[in-house]
Amino acid sequence: MSASTQSVGASVKPAASPRRPGRSELLRRLLKNRGATVGLGIISVYVALALLSHVIAPYSPTLGALELRLKGPSWGHWLGTDELGRDVLSRLLYGSAISLEIQVTAVVLTMLVGVPWGLLAGYYGGWFDEVSMRLIDVMLAFPGILLAIGVDAIIGGGLTNVIFAVAIVSVPEFVRLVRGVVLGIRKLEFVVAARGIGESAPAIMARYILPGTVAPIVVQASIRMATVLLFASSLSFLGLGVQPPTPDWGAMLSNARAYMFLAPHVTAAPGVAITIVVIGFNLLGDGLRDVLDPRMRGS
Amino acid sequence: MGRYIVARVLLLIPVLIGVSIASFSLLHLIPGDPAVILGGSQATEADLAGIRKEFGLTDPLPVQYVRYVSQALHGKLGISIRTREPVADSLVDHLAFTLRLTMLSVFISMVVGVAAGVAAAMHHNSWLDSTLMVASLTGISMPGFWLGLLLLLIFAGTLRWLPAGGNSGWEALILPSVVLGTGGAAHIARMTRASMLEIIRQDYIRTLRANGIPEFLIIYKHALRNALNPVLTTVGLQFGYLLGGAVVVETIFSLPGMGQLLINAIFSRDYPIVQSGMLLLSVTFVSVNLLTDITYALVNPRIRY
Numbered sequence: 001m002s003a004s005t006q007s008v009g010a011s012v013k014p015a016a017s018p019r020r021p022g023r024s025e026l027l028r029r030l031l032k033n034r035g036a037t038v039g040l041g042i043i044s045v046y047v048a049l050a051l052l053s054h055v056i057a058p059y060s061p062t063l064g065a066l067e068l069r070l071k072g073p074s075w076g077h078w079l080g081t082d083e084l085g086r087d088v089l090s091r092l093l094y095g096s097a098i099s100l101e102i103q104v105t106a107v108v109l110t111m112l113v114g115v116p117w118g119l120l121a122g123y124y125g126g127w128f129d130e131v132s133m134r135l136i137d138v139m140l141a142f143p144g145i146l147l148a149i150g151v152d153a154i155i156g157g158g159l160t161n162v163i164f165a166v167a168i169v170s171v172p173e174f175v176r177l178v179r180g181v182v183l184g185i186r187k188l189e190f191v192v193a194a195r196g197i198g199e200s201a202p203a204i205m206a207r208y209i210l211p212g213t214v215a216p217i218v219v220q221a222s223i224r225m226a227t228v229l230l231f232a233s234s235l236s237f238l239g240l241g242v243q244p245p246t247p248d249w250g251a252m253l254s255n256a257r258a259y260m261f262l263a264p265h266v267t268a269a270p271g272v273a274i275t276i277v278v279i280g281f282n283l284l285g286d287g288l289r290d291v292l293d294p295r296m297r298g299s
Numbered sequence: 300m301g302r303y304i305v306a307r308v309l310l311l312i313p314v315l316i317g318v319s320i321a322s323f324s325l326l327h328l329i330p331g332d333p334a335v336i337l338g339g340s341q342a343t344e345a346d347l348a349g350i351r352k353e354f355g356l357t358d359p360l361p362v363q364y365v366r367y368v369s370q371a372l373h374g375k376l377g378i379s380i381r382t383r384e385p386v387a388d389s390l391v392d393h394l395a396f397t398l399r400l401t402m403l404s405v406f407i408s409m410v411v412g413v414a415a416g417v418a419a420a421m422h423h424n425s426w427l428d429s430t431l432m433v434a435s436l437t438g439i440s441m442p443g444f445w446l447g448l449l450l451l452l453i454f455a456g457t458l459r460w461l462p463a464g465g466n467s468g469w470e471a472l473i474l475p476s477v478v479l480g481t482g483g484a485a486h487i488a489r490m491t492r493a494s495m496l497e498i499i500r501q502d503y504i505r506t507l508r509a510n511g512i513p514e515f516l517i518i519y520k521h522a523l524r525n526a527l528n529p530v531l532t533t534v535g536l537q538f539g540y541l542l543g544g545a546v547v548v549e550t551i552f553s554l555p556g557m558g559q560l561l562i563n564a565i566f567s568r569d570y571p572i573v574q575s576g577m578l579l580l581s582v583t584f585v586s587v588n589l590l591t592d593i594t595y596a597l598v599n600p601r602i603r604y
Contacts, residue, residue: 138317141581143543150321150577153565154328230442234547237444238562253445257551260448261456271445278440 029291036287042280050096059087061094061247070263080265083255088269091247095270098248099229099277102163106228107221109167114174115217121175122182123205129179136172144169148231152240159248162241166231170224177220178213185212215292222285226278233274249274303596307589314585322578323367326570327360336570337380371578377571386572390560394579397545397556403476404541405534408483413530415484416491417523423496431488438485443544447478447551475552479544483537487530494526528599535591539584546580 064085071081079088121132151165235241236250249270256266334347376387419431546558564572
């Protein structure tokens with residue numbers, strides 16, 4: 001969104017600049033990016049609420065009072081109550097901790113697999129690269145959410161399995177991304193020189209190539225945090241993911257659907273929460289891309 | 300051109316082999332004896348022996364795989380565990396429905412997305428630009444199934460304009476395709492805008508302006524044509540994205556598509572349907588990608604393999 005306002009700084013290619021921008025310089029540019037700031041703000045609030053949910057939630061997320069069933073918002077229950085008389089706000093807060101756990105674990109898992117895989121495929125090339133790329137092609141032959149559904153059909157539902165399913169689905173993107181960047185770097189002079197003075201392949205990858213992949217990985221990770229939440233909540237919504245009574249946002253929507261015409265507020269709350277968090281990570285991702293990797297803009 | 304198409308088709312072969320292996324493996328990756336999975340927990344030892352014989356489960360896996368593929372190529376997509384009937388017919392009907400929904404959504408997302416993207420780029424940094432970009436960010440970030448529930452709530456609940464679901468003719472397709480189209484339109488709007496902004500900064504556009512060509516001709520005849528190239532390349536991806544989305548959205552509107560079929564099959568552990576459903580959907584997806592690539596190469600002679 002702020003693409004044009006930054007075009008002056010962006011036209012300087014990092015490789016061509018005499019000096020890489022320092023960390024504080026990058027942070028300053030990030031904070032000047034309006035979208036990124038809003039995104040960071042949303043994410044900070046979200047993370048804080050998730051970490052403190054057990055302390056600040058006014059009620060239990062699983063115990064309700066049946067006489068308070070499906071009540072609209074009130075002073076006692078800001079977001080009303082659900083079909084079992086449970087406080088929607090408390091469930092939403094506990095749910096934020098579950099969402100955050102899914103997002104962080106899944107993205108970290110994906111990176112642990114995808115980054116080394118892409119690094120090795122890009123650096124060594126040859127048959128390993130060939131086989132890897134064909135395998136990735138096969139994974140990408142299933143539309144994302146469908147692959148997650150398929151994995152879920154094999155390993156079953158539940159929190160841990162949802163994390164695995166969305167992590168597996170995210171791997172191809174990272175492998176391709178890292179491999180592409182590595183292909184661009186490995187022919188550069190400083191890498192050839194390092195090889196020339198006899199540095200070992202692992203050392204070259206760790207010292208010279210990996211740093212070049214950090215920026216695109218950070219951008220991708222932020223955007224993936226958004227996608228992962230959308231996929232995971234879709235799975236839970238379909239009844240294939242996190243199961244009730246766990247206050248997962250997708251599972252809450254799945255429950256609320258049965259009586260949505262009776263109590264629309266129960267349907268509204270988790271959807272708004274998911275949308276806001278996903279907007280936060282998308283904004284941060286866009287902002288990071290503008291700041292870290294101007295060449296990727298618009299792609 | 301011919302060489303490009305041949306190369307592109309050949310590249311599809313390993314993918315199709317991989318996809319068929321993945322689909323075949325489903326039954327064997329699920330924890331437990333495939334015969335028990337197919338026969339259900341009440342099956343007696345005699346039943347299981349019969350199932351093993353019927354499905355050839357005692358053969359080596361490669362033999363089973365080859366049989367699976369050759370049957371699939373002959374249109375035999377397995378037998379439903381629940382109904383004991385061949386699944387091919389109902390799969391094809393459900394797939395046709397999902398394809399109709401997906402294509403309608405792709406159409407909506409192209410029209411709305413390109414229009415919004417051009418409008419935003421033409422009024423760069425104005426209130427219209429900001430509004431459209433905030434709207435498209437929201438469109439990208441909103442879970443489709445939730446948007447579906449909201450629209451149901453408004454149009455089927457409060458206003459009672461449209462049916463809440465079920466296949467009761469074309470009007471049942473309106474809400475689901477709008478829901479699906481929204482996410483796609485949001486993506487396309489962002490891409491069109493970025494691409495337009497890049498194009499209108501180029502020299503030939505400035506030359507056209509300097510020559511006094513009317514602005515609308517510059518935009519629609521010269522700029523848009525070039526700006527749409529990168530957008531069109533993603534139609535294949537959009538299609539896959541919407542195909543996956545359709546599977547989820549169908550379940551909200553109780554539509555008789557692949558989504559409903561697949562999800563029900565997963566719940567009732569009817570794995571032959573899950574297998575064939577996944578296979579069909581991914582073959583559809585890669586075929587559409589192939590068609591997009593070839594069409595793109597045909598209209599854009601600079602692209603060569």
